[in-house]
Amino acid sequence: MNGSGRLAGWMFVAPALLVIAVFFVLPVLAALALSVTDFDIYALADRRNLRFVGLGNYLALLANPLFWKALGNTLYFVVIGVPLSIAVSLAAALLLHSRLGRFKPFFRTAFFAPVVTTVVAVAVIWRYLFHTRYGLVNWALSGIGFDPIDWLGDPHWAMPTIILFAVWKNFGYNMIIFLSGLQSIPEDLYEAARIDGASAWRQFRHVTLPMLGPVLLLVGILTMAGYFQLFAEPYVMTQGGPLESTVSVLYLMYEQGFKWWNLGTASAVAFMLFVLMAGITSGLLWFARRRGAE
Amino acid sequence: MNHRLAAAIVNGLLIGLAILSLAPLLWMLSVSLMQPGEASAFPPPLWPKAPTLANYRELFERAGMGRYLLNSFVIASATTLLSLLFNVMAGYAFAKLQFAGREKIFAALLGALVIPGQVAMMPLFLMLKQIGLVNTYAGAIVPGMAGIFGIFLIRQYARTLPDELLEAARIDGAGEFRIFWQIVLPALKPILVTLAIFSFLGSWNDFMWPLIVLTDGHLHTLPVALASLSREHVQDNEMMMAGSVVTVLPVLFVFLSLQRYYLQGLLLGSVKG
Numbered sequence: 351m352n353g354s355g356r357l358a359g360w361m362f363v364a365p366a367l368l369v370i371a372v373f374f375v376l377p378v379l380a381a382l383a384l385s386v387t388d389f390d391i392y393a394l395a396d397r398r399n400l401r402f403v404g405l406g407n408y409l410a411l412l413a414n415p416l417f418w419k420a421l422g423n424t425l426y427f428v429v430i431g432v433p434l435s436i437a438v439s440l441a442a443a444l445l446l447h448s449r450l451g452r453f454k455p456f457f458r459t460a461f462f463a464p465v466v467t468t469v470v471a472v473a474v475i476w477r478y479l480f481h482t483r484y485g486l487v488n489w490a491l492s493g494i495g496f497d498p499i500d501w502l503g504d505p506h507w508a509m510p511t512i513i514l515f516a517v518w519k520n521f522g523y524n525m526i527i528f529l530s531g532l533q534s535i536p537e538d539l540y541e542a543a544r545i546d547g548a549s550a551w552r553q554f555r556h557v558t559l560p561m562l563g564p565v566l567l568l569v570g571i572l573t574m575a576g577y578f579q580l581f582a583e584p585y586v587m588t589q590g591g592p593l594e595s596t597v598s599v600l601y602l603m604y605e606q607g608f609k610w611w612n613l614g615t616a617s618a619v620a621f622m623l624f625v626l627m628a629g630i631t632s633g634l635l636w637f638a639r640r641r642g643a644e
Numbered sequence: 645m646n647h648r649l650a651a652a653i654v655n656g657l658l659i660g661l662a663i664l665s666l667a668p669l670l671w672m673l674s675v676s677l678m679q680p681g682e683a684s685a686f687p688p689p690l691w692p693k694a695p696t697l698a699n700y701r702e703l704f705e706r707a708g709m710g711r712y713l714l715n716s717f718v719i720a721s722a723t724t725l726l727s728l729l730f731n732v733m734a735g736y737a738f739a740k741l742q743f744a745g746r747e748k749i750f751a752a753l754l755g756a757l758v759i760p761g762q763v764a765m766m767p768l769f770l771m772l773k774q775i776g777l778v779n780t781y782a783g784a785i786v787p788g789m790a791g792i793f794g795i796f797l798i799r800q801y802a803r804t805l806p807d808e809l810l811e812a813a814r815i816d817g818a819g820e821f822r823i824f825w826q827i828v829l830p831a832l833k834p835i836l837v838t839l840a841i842f843s844f845l846g847s848w849n850d851f852m853w854p855l856i857v858l859t860d861g862h863l864h865t866l867p868v869a870l871a872s873l874s875r876e877h878v879q880d881n882e883m884m885m886a887g888s889v890v891t892v893l894p895v896l897f898v899f900l901s902l903q904r905y906y907l908q909g910l911l912l913g914s915v916k917g
Contacts, residue, residue, distance in 0.1 A: 376771075
């Protein structure tokens with residue numbers, strides 16, 4: 351390619367790179383700087399009130415019970431929510447892939463519809479569905495003899511309700527990825543398994559799952575990254591309550607940063623979340639590579 | 645017989661799952677048409693006794709829903725148009741134009757995908773406050789003007805364009821920008837539609853950043869307005885459902901009319917480069 355072509359390449363990427371550099375890379379670096387200062391509402395008013403505190407914010411967070419609570423809640427949401435979501439997605443994909451199913455385009459669209467909806471709007475619906483007195487869920491449960499449950503008002507039930515909501519909202523996304531993974535498994539593998547007399551379960555266990563391995567890893571990592579960013583659901587459904595049982599890490603970051611204007615602390619919270627996510631992701635990749643190598 | 649039983653189970657499960665998926669959305673629609681107060685009853689009514697648009701009227705006349713709808717449309721449309729232009733140019737260049745450092749920059753961009761966007765929010769807020777963009781449409785639009793995922797998506801697709809097509813145009817003496825407008829853009833049309841849907845839905849549904857940067861009520865987007873309404877009107881279930889319908893209906897409509905493009909893009913975006 352000639353010289354003008356090289357220049358053209360740069361001119362084509364320049365606008366996007368500029369936007370990403372100014373509005374993403376620079377703020378990320380600035381957040382690192384911010385996290386070692388005591389930036390608060392006084393510094394917001396006058397920058398001369400800003401002081402360097404080293405790792406002070408991080409150490410204060412590690413000594414703060416609410417931070418641990420938020421971390422615990424977020425991990426609860428991720429550890430239960432991600433496998434549950436993936437299981438439902440895979441089950442839905444298997445149903446859609448089955449030759450016995452009918453009206454598949456309709457079902458596919460129906461399962462996917464919650465994915466495109468707005469979290470805030472459907473969270474409002476769920477808050478009402480799970481209303482202690484007037485909700486459809488308690489009404490249905492009362493029909494089979496259960497006492498009403500205070501879903502979003504009981505610290506033991508609030509997070510499970512949010513997990514159910516997240517599964518309902520998101521399973522369609524991974525379902526589409528699994529479906530295309532299933533369609534790319536060669537039919538003769540199943541043929542061979544059937545000739546060997548393998549049952550449907552054994553076919554799933556020894557053909558489907560291994561063939562889906564790389565897809566499962568990808569879906570697992572993407573879903574986990576998404577679930578660590580839990581925010582809108584507790585903001586709308588529970589406002590972090592009851593008894594702080596649904597305060598997530600990002601909810602804590604938002605409250606620290608934009609309710610109390612402790613932007614230094616909020617940046618430290620964001621970085622801790624980032625380090626945690628990066629650590630778990632590379633752990634998963636390492637685990638997958640080791641299993642793949644065996 | 646065994647086969648028919650299996651078919652019944654599969655179809656039964658499909659129907660059950662479809663009911664679970666759609667019931668909350670259908671109930672939302674039904675409750676939004678009820679008289680104020682009608683839904684606060686036990687057992688919860690499934691259908692409105694006398695369907696009414698009173699909740700919608702209340703929302704648009706008193707709660708300023710028209711304004712929020714407009715805000716959402718302006719912000720989502722502007723973000724979509726700008727990000728489409730920038731991402732497509734960059735994605736095409738990463739796929740088809742040679743320039744120094746191309747592979748390294750692209751690898752760095754992919755690496756940056758692991759950083760959650762919220763890390764940037766605190767300094768971004770301070771920065772936009774400094775230049776006077778907090779509480780403006782621009783403040784909500786500007787950070788979304790380019791995205792790594794969008795660039796990646798376009799690059800994946802643009803790599804399949806035949807080089808001969810571009811070379812032939814170059815030999816005919818066409819400049820790079822003319823090639824881009826007259827040959828590349830038309831050839832990329834399907835993926836442009838896909839990326840436009842992704843951007844529009846993403847921007848429309850976005851919550852945290854608009855919540856932070858649009859503190860003035862007049863500028864609230866639908867999700868932000870709905871969240872604050874739902875905190876004020878905890879008891880007005882019918883009105884809140886109407887608000888949810890107004891928020892969700894446009895994106896559901898976009899998805900239903902263009903779902904082929906959307907699902908195709910979802911797969912392209914999740915395949916490893």
